Each structure stands twice: as C-alpha cells, then as structure tokens.
Amino acid sequence: MIQVKNLKTYFFTKKGTVKAVDGVSFSIKEGEILGIVGESGAGKSITGFSIINLIDYPGKIVDGEVIFEGENLVKLPQKELEKIRGNKISMIFQDPQTSLNPVLTIERQLIETIYYHNKNLTKDEMRNRAIEVLKKVGIPSPEKRLKNYPHQFSGGMKQRIVISMALINNPKLLIADEPTTALDVTIQAQILILMKKLCRDYNSSLILITHDIGVVAQLADNIAVMYGGKIVEYGKKEDILYNPLHPYTKGLIECLPKYNEDKKRLYQIKGVMPNLLNLPEGCYFRDRCPEADERCITYPEEKKIGDRRVSCHKVTI
Numbered sequence: 001m002i003q004v005k006n007l008k009t010y011f012f013t014k015k016g017t018v019k020a021v022d023g024v025s026f027s028i029k030e031g032e033i034l035g036i037v038g039e040s041g042a043g044k045s046i047t048g049f050s051i052i053n054l055i056d057y058p059g060k061i062v063d064g065e066v067i068f069e070g071e072n073l074v075k076l077p078q079k080e081l082e083k084i085r086g087n088k089i090s091m092i093f094q095d096p097q098t099s100l101n102p103v104l105t106i107e108r109q110l111i112e113t114i115y116y117h118n119k120n121l122t123k124d125e126m127r128n129r130a131i132e133v134l135k136k137v138g139i140p141s142p143e144k145r146l147k148n149y150p151h152q153f154s155g156g157m158k159q160r161i162v163i164s165m166a167l168i169n170n171p172k173l174l175i176a177d178e179p180t181t182a183l184d185v186t187i188q189a190q191i192l193i194l195m196k197k198l199c200r201d202y203n204s205s206l207i208l209i210t211h212d213i214g215v216v217a218q219l220a221d222n223i224a225v226m227y228g229g230k231i232v233e234y235g236k237k238e239d240i241l242y243n244p245l246h247p248y249t250k251g252l253i254e255c256l257p258k259y260n261e262d263k264k265r266l267y268q269i270k271g272v273m274p275n276l277l278n279l280p281e282g283c284y285f286r287d288r289c290p291e292a293d294e295r296c297i298t299y300p301e302e303k304k305i306g307d308r309r310v311s312c313h314k315v316t317i
C-alpha cells in the first residue's frame with residue numbers, strides 16, 4: 001500500500017544539522033496498523049509529516065522515497081500532493097483544538113473537507129455523508145449536532161469529530177499523531193477502540209504515532225521503535241512485546257505498568273535521549289544502555305530475520 005524507503009529529513013538550523021529522520025524504511029499493507037513508538041524527540045512526528053511531504057524550511061527531505069499508488073510522494077509537485085492530502089491520505093494530530101476551526105460549524109467544516117476533493121456532489125449528498133460519518137464515530141443525534149460549533153463538544157467528542165473529518169473521504173491511509181494523548185485515560189481507550197474499528201470498516205491503513213507503547217500494544221499489527229531519528233527495532237506486535245530484542249525496546253516495555261505490577265516503583269530508562277544536534281559516536285543508546293560494551297562505540301548494522309529488524313550489536317540472529 002505504501003512503501004517508505006531510506007527516508008531522511010534534516011533541519012538545517014543555525015546551530016547545525018538536525019537529522020530528525022535518518023534512513024527510515026517500512027512498508028504497510030492495505031488495512032494494516034503500524035505503530036511508531038519512541039520517546040519525545042525521536043523523530044516520529046517528522047516521519048509522519050515527511051510521508052505526506054509537509055516539511056517546511058529549515059527542514060528538507062534530503063533522501064529516500066515514499067511510494068504510494070506507484071508514485072513517489074517525495075518528488076510529487078505540491079498541487080498533486082494537495083489532491084492526496086485529506087483525501088487518500090489524511091492525518092490526525094494530538095490536539096483536536098488545532099484541527100477544528102472555532103468559528104465554523106461542524107457541518108461547514110465537514111462539508112468543506114468533502115467538497116475540496118469532490119466537486120461533483122450535491123449539498124444534500126455532502127450533508128448526508130457528514131451525518132453518516134458522525135454516526136460512525138459515535139456522535140449522538142448528528143443531524144442536530146451539525147449546527148454546533150467545536151466549543152459545544154467535550155474533548156473526547158471533539159476528537160471524534162476530527163476523526164470523522166479524517167475519514168470522510170475514505171482515505172487509504174490515516175496517519176494519527178498522538179491522537180489520544182490530550183484526552184482522559186478512560187476516553188483514550190474508547191477512541192483507540194473506535195479508531196481500530198473504523199480502520200477495519202473502511203479498510204484503511206493506519207500509522208499510529210505515540211510515545212506510549214501501551215497504546216500500540218492495544219492497536220498495532222506491527223511496531224517500529226524509533227530512537228534518535230532511526231528505527232532501532234521493527235517487527236510484529238507480538239514479537240516486539242513478548243520478545244523484545246533491542247535494550248531500548250526492553251526498557252519501554254518495562255515501563256508498562258501491567259508488566260511489572262509487583263514492583264513498587266515504575267521502571268524508568270535512565271538518562272534522556274541525546275540531542276540530535278549532538279549525537280554520541282556509535283550506538284545512540286549506548287550511554288543509557290544496561291547492556292552496552294566496547295562494540296557499541298560503532299553504530300550497529302541492522303540485522304534482519306524475516307520481517308523482524310533490529311540494530312544492536314548484542315543481538316545474534
């Protein structure tokens with residue numbers, strides 16, 4: 001469905017070059033859910049923006065390909081990209097506040113999104129489609145609620161509306177960047193279950209970006225673990241969760257409450273992710289890694305077994 005090959009997005013700042021995404025590769029099949037997980041600053045969001053080629057100065061996609069329906073989105077002119085964004089590929093962000101226009105009714109916003117990509121539909125057809133999709137995301141009495149403004153909905157309901165807007169043109173791929181981080185824990189679970197169901201119903205693929213490995217544990221088919229702009233481990237969800245190979249992945253899983261109920265205090269990976277302007281020589285995780293040894297002063301080559309990939313000297317496959 002979509003193939004990302006050796007994608008590199010760098011920011012050319014006064015302080016130096018930030019290699020936010022540095023050689024990321026993965027592919028997603030139709031209807032599949034890929035979870036991208038990692039701490040803040042790992043390059044997850046920039047990976048999402050790079051896929052739809054939405055990188056602004058001083059950032060630039062410097063290498064790699066994003067192949068979608070036979071075309072390389074990295075090389076596509078902006079006019080062509082605008083036909084794809086919000087249509088065949090749509091994106092949801094963390095804060096529903098920023099995705100909805102406070103001064104327009106929900107109806108107006110949904111219809112504008114439909115109209116932008118479907119100039120041939122009548123007003124009634126668009127309105128019916130808006131009602132149908134609001135129903136799908138669980139907004140009660142959608143006919144009435146169409147006339148409301150965003151502030152008349154709760155946070156969870158607003159995020160449902162954002163999801164309806166992202167799905168309204170029946171995208172092949174949905175990119176959701178921390179879609180539930182701004183919501184209460186109970187609402188989070190409902191929205192996640194809803195997103196999974198909708199992707200299955202619409203046969204859309206989903207890239208779910210999150211710092212929370214618990215979220216991808218619920219939803220994903222495959223998981224990519226990012227660290228310092230690179231994927232350090234990739235594999236099927238079950239393999240990653242039950243047999244993590246990279247020490248960073250092991251650390252993330254240790255942080256999950258349900259995996260260490262018996263311990264009094266929650267585990268934390270020591271230290272912080274290095275500044276991407278100032279990456280250490282060798283493995284970027286070396287300073288924080290409980291298993292590091294002298295081999296780690298060089299960056300490990302990626303090892304592959306089937307569709308499992310891991311970049312760590314310690315792993316022997």
Ligand SMILES: Nc1ncnc2c1ncn2[C@@H]1O[C@H](COP(=O)(O)OP(=O)(O)O)[C@@H](O)[C@H]1O
Nearest residue numbers: 011018020039040041042043044045046047276
């Ligand atoms: N406009 C920008 N200018 C310079 N650096 C940026 C810019 N946007 C993002 N970055 C850098 O790119 C890196 C990855 O960012 P991001 O993808 O947002 O991380 P994540 O989503 O994993 O938290 C960060 O180190 C961040 O500082």
Ligand SMILES: [Mg+2]
Nearest residue numbers: 044045046177
């Ligand atoms: Mg982010």
